[in-house]
Structure formats: structure tokens, C-alpha cells
Amino acid sequence: MARSDKPGMIDGFMSVQAVRHQGDRAPDQKPAKDAPAVEKTEASQSDSAQPQKKASIGHTALPSRHELICYSCGYAFVVTGALNKVFCAKCREQLETGDHSIEGEWKQDIRTVGKVHVKQGATVVGATIIATDIVIGGDCSQAKLQPTRRIELGTGAATPPGLLDEHPVHIRAGSRLSLTTTLRCKTLDVYGELQATAEPTGMVTIHPGGMFRGRLKASHLVVHDGGGLSADLNITPEAPAKQAPKAGTTKTSPSKPAGVRTPAQKAKTEKPAQGASAKKTVASKKAKRTTSPSKTAPKRSSQPKGKKRTSKPPPRKVE
Ligand SMILES: [Zn+2]
Secondary structure (H helix, E strand, C coil): CCCCCCCCCCCHHHHHHHHHHHHCCCCCCCCCCHHHHHHHHHHHHCCCCCCCCCCCCCCCCCCCEEEEECCCCCCEEEEECCCCCEECCCCCCEECCCCEEECCEECCCEECCCEEEECCCCEEEEEEEEEEEEEECCEEEEEEEEEEEEEEECCCCECCCCCHHHCCEEECCCCEEECCCCECCCCEEECCEEEEEECCCCEEEECCCCEEEEEEEECEEEECCCCEEEEEEEECCCCCCCCCCCCCCCCCCCCCCCCCCCHHHHHHHCCHHHHHHHHHHHHHHHCCCCCCCCCCCHHHHHHHHHHHHHCCHHHHHCC
């Protein structure tokens, strides 16, 4: 260091350095510049073995947050911290909070605001299961299931008829599921592989790693990058296009509305369904039809393309 210039003078920085080195020479000789950076990241986790750091404030662990739905009254509320004794914020009932994992044969009723996981190969017979989320990997066709939030299906899932109709459904990541009956549900989120004829009433989302094959009739579809789709599609937004379903395929003139564009019109063009249909084309091209079942007639695949375009005319009319 350039101390030779003025032997008697030490500036502030140097004195600090000197004191530091005095203290922890042997153990902590590492690059002094890098050290603080490392400490920061460590301290934020749970490291307290830093004598240099006086009163480290990086120790603010946020209490965990739980979104609960009361199985008694259906009220949804949030609880922070540990779930020791939880009372419904509305009906004041004390709620069970544990998660359950079911293997083998199960006959007992369960009520919890946690999650119940019926493992692959397990069978639930005659029991009523009420939970926030119910994960089904086994045979639950003889059970009474009441999820307050959603149902997750895994490989080997068997559900009682009609169960899924009123619920959001997730197809679990890593699962492979082939359904023989038409899947009717609210929203459908595909994280795994699903082969089915599906008619969800809500949004269909194919997540990265997810794959849908078969037939899909829905009003909204999103295929994320990394998600696959190889299906006979009918995506028809409900409200704005009453006429759209069958007739009107000829009035496709997306190039026409070159005129004035009011903000209102712009807003209309940004309907989620259109973004979805654009993505859909990409995805369906990407996804190779590997297990093309003969019943999903290939010629149908031209239909949705026509329909897809019909969703564009509405904004033009408004001009
Ligand atoms: Zn309640």
C-alpha cells in the first residue's frame, strides 16, 4: 500500500482496515471485499456465526401464510404462522389442519383444511373426505369426496362419477392419465400427461411439461411454452360470440379493420381467447400426434382453425 509517501499519516479507511486485520487475521484472511457480500446472503438465511456483524437485521423470517377454507361454512380466510389451533374466522369452529396421506384401504372419514393425498394403489371405500385439496392417485370411486378448493389427479386415479364437475382440476406433474369418460370440470390445469375428452367450463391451462391429447371443448385455452397439445379443439368464448359455434366461418377478414381504432376496440381485441388460440396453433404444431386414436378423426382438426378466426370479427362490427 502507498503508505511510504507520508509515513506518519493513515487515512480513515486504512485505520479501519488495520483494526479489522488485527481482529481476525488468521481465521478470516479471505478477500475483504468479497466477504460482506457472502455474509449478506448467509445472514438472510440463518447464519449467526458472524462476529463482525453487529446486530444483523437480515433476520426477518416472514411467518408462513395459509389460505384456508372452512369445511364447515365454506368461508375462506388467511392464517399466518403455525397452524396449531385454528378457528374459522366466521363460524368459529375449531378446524382440523393436518395433512393426510392414505395408503392401502381406507374407510374412515376425514375432515381437514389441509390436504389429503390418496396414494397410487390406495383404495378409499365408503368414507367421506373433506379437505382443501384432495390428491387422487388411487381408487376413490367408492368414496365421497368434498374438496373445498380443488382436486388433483395423478396416475391411477379413479373418481366417483360426477365428482369433478363442480371443481377445479389439476393433472399432477409427472402423472400419466387416460380417462375413458368425458372429463367435465371447472378449470383444468395440466401439469402432467392427460389423454381425454375434456369439456371444462373454465380456463384450460397447459403448463410447461404438461401434455394434453384427445378432444378439448372449452371457452378459454392457454398453452404455456413447454406445454404440449395434440387435440381436436373447439375453443369458443361464450359471451361475445353467440353465433360463432357453427355458422359464420366465411366472414373472416382480419385485415379489414384498418380504420379508426378506439381504445375500447383495442381492449376488445385483447381478449384472452385470441391470445390462446394463437398459442394453440403453435403448440399443436409443436406437439406431434404420437398416439393418434382413430376416433379423433384427423379431418376435424381443420374445423377449429375456421372457428378460431370467427373470434376476430366482433371487434370489426363495432366500428
Ligand atoms: Zn366456518
